[in-house]
Amino acid sequence: MSDRVPRNEPVMSEPEPSARAHRVLVVDDERNVHVALARQLKVDPYEVFTAESSDEALQLLGKHTFAVIVADYLMPKMNGIDLLAITQKLYPDTVRILFTAYNEANIAIEAINKGGIYRYIIKPWNGKEIRAIIREAVDRFQLAAINRKLFDLTKVQNQALLEKTKEIELKNRALKKLYEESNLNYLKSIEIFSSLLEVFDPWLMQHAKRVAELARLVCAKLDLEEKDRNHVEFSALLHDLGLIGLPKILSRKKFSLCSEDEKRLIKQHSQIGQNLVGKDPKFSTVAAIIRSHHERYDGKGWPDGLAGEDIPFGARIVAVIDAYDSLLYPANIYDRSSPESVKGYLYNSRGTRFDPRIVDTFLLALAEHGEITERGLIPVDQLRSQEEDLFT
Ligand SMILES: [Fe+2]
Structure with a gap:
């Protein structure tokens, strides 16, 4: 054992190596070999460690991170290939180099296959060449370290992304639940309002149900979004809710x-209905439709005398269907008009009482449901007396 190179101490003790200097481990049972190699590497900023056996090398590998391990092939107990194979398994980033006095292909092949070595060096080596090889090996280690850091960083970012996604999913689920609950409350309120109307006057409720059913047909025909369809349908169901605030006898009395x-x-x-329903902001659209269901397209309706497009779209739909059902199924059975005469009246009121587009769509929707007879539309003069009873 040479006194000039203390064992297992960094050879680069003079000058003091940088804290970031990479470590190189030289393993050879012949001390003069690794001393010579260590000296040749001295010109580069490495911390060179030496070991005289595989056991000693494994102990050092367990204590420090090495950029490069250079192992001799022929050593007692465990040869260099087996040592490098273990190193590859335990410390895959450490770049592995085998050197040997035997220039035999089978050793090189085994070293590559079993130890995953980076280079195979034949003794005696050239000093310049070995330094270049070690430099390349250190570069390779650094690259692997950078790749590992990037990989770890990506892993951390992916994990963070996954957690964020889970968080968003949880929030979405909570929102969906809230939405469903709010929807449920909305429907429950509609049910309560409908029940009030039914208790007040079952006949009025039957009228409201038919108007709502026909409104659903028209909305489908107009290809409205589901939210708008619901608004129109619920308004149709509750359009006369305000009548519960009046003496019952008035709800069935002929307007004329x-x-x-x-x-x-x-x-x-219509305003009483708006006030009853509109107390909850969720019903603001429905309430507005209820208020305007007796407006006329020509501006002669009430309560606000709105005209044309100024009348809420849903109210224009409800107005047509309300008139249709009121004339077809009035409180007094003897006041009934035939479906044909009512359709004729609607047709002839396009642009005056009703929005022409809604009337056309409604008549088309009825036609598709087989309710227009072969007799077709009845002239308006036969329907004058019926018009009086539409609360105008
Ligand atoms: Fe009404």
């Missing part, structure tokens, strides 16, 4: 037979 005071009272029902 009412006194002026009674007519004034009846005309309040």
